[in-house]
Amino acid sequence: MSRVAEAPRLPPAYRLVARESVGSTNDEARDLARQGAEDGTLVWAREQSAGRGRQGREWSSPPGNLYMSLVLRPECPPREAVQLAFVAALGAAGMLGLHVPPLMPLRFKWPNDILLGPRKVAGILIEAEGQGETLDFMILGLGVNLVSHPAEARIPATDLKTDTGETVTPEEALEGFARHFMIWTNRWLDGGFAPIREAWLAHAAGLGERIEVRLPNETLAGTFADLDATGALLLDTERGRRTIAAGDVHLPGM
Ligand code: BTN
Numbered sequence: 001m002s003r004v005a006e007a008p009r010l011p012p013a014y015r016l017v018a019r020e021s022v023g024s025t026n027d028e029a030r031d032l033a034r035q036g037a038e039d040g041t042l043v044w045a046r047e048q049s050a051g052r053g054r055q056g057r058e059w060s061s062p063p064g065n066l067y068m069s070l071v072l073r074p075e076c077p078p079r080e081a082v083q084l085a086f087v088a089a090l091g092a093a094g095m096l097g098l099h100v101p102p103l104m105p106l107r108f109k110w111p112n113d114i115l116l117g118p119r120k121v122a123g124i125l126i127e128a129e130g131q132g133e134t135l136d137f138m139i140l141g142l143g144v145n146l147v148s149h150p151a152e153a154r155i156p157a158t159d160l161k162t163d164t165g166e167t168v169t170p171e172e173a174l175e176g177f178a179r180h181f182m183i184w185t186n187r188w189l190d191g192g193f194a195p196i197r198e199a200w201l202a203h204a205a206g207l208g209e210r211i212e213v214r215l216p217n218e219t220l221a222g223t224f225a226d227l228d229a230t231g232a233l234l235l236d237t238e239r240g241r242r243t244i245a246a247g248d249v250h251l252p253g254m
Helices: 025-034 084-097 160-164 170-191 193-201
Strands: 015-022 041-048 066-072 106-109 113-116 119-131 134-144 210-214 219-227 233-237 240-244 248-250
Touching: 015 025, 025 041, 025 066, 025 119, 025 134, 041 170, 066 170, 084 106, 084 113, 084 119, 084 134, 084 170, 084 193, 119 160, 134 170, 170 193, 193 219, 210 233, 219 240
Parallel strands: 015 041
Antiparallel strands: 041 066, 066 134, 106 113, 113 119, 119 134, 210 219, 210 248, 219 233, 233 240
């Protein structure tokens, strides 16, 4: 691993660890966290050779896009800490919103995807370590397709340049995300999950519509009714309401 020459400027709450190339920034951040890295340590790489998505999927990671992972040590139980994925989605959308024209919709797809129009432009991968109700640390990984996207993906993908014509550098994207994530984290710390849930729901893809949710052993169909107070998806099925803490959402037409 070699260091990059010019580092982005981040608010003082972050400690930047900049790399040219790594396997996965989530792995680098996890290793640093195990060695005691403090809350706010942010690993950023120009490319990844083993970028990971949710459920062990590959995350295509050529140079030009944003790959970063943040060490977080929130003072709350794991079930609340996972709300930081929604906080991060709002932070990423805040950054993307600086570059996306007003009529081009940025939406959130439960639990951790960010869509530009009907296609995925960014994803979040949260990984945690701890014992039972005690969280040791959490790694919040974010990948944003700035200038390229994989042609073949489970969910159709896009990138910011393809859809807007604008070339945003990873440095600009990182600075924008860091600023917006801090603003939304402060809202979460001050007001709990309620303001986060409200902001996320205002841009939720498929809300009030028929969706499919794929679980490890079954696929459920129903209406995406709401998020509960913890961030679980509430699905109204023919057999009643289901509360879903983890799963893959499939939206009609995607
Ligand atoms: C998903 O949508 O499935 C989550 C994608 C998360 C990708 C980011 S890129 C930076 C960090 N390092 C990884 O290996 N994964 C996350």
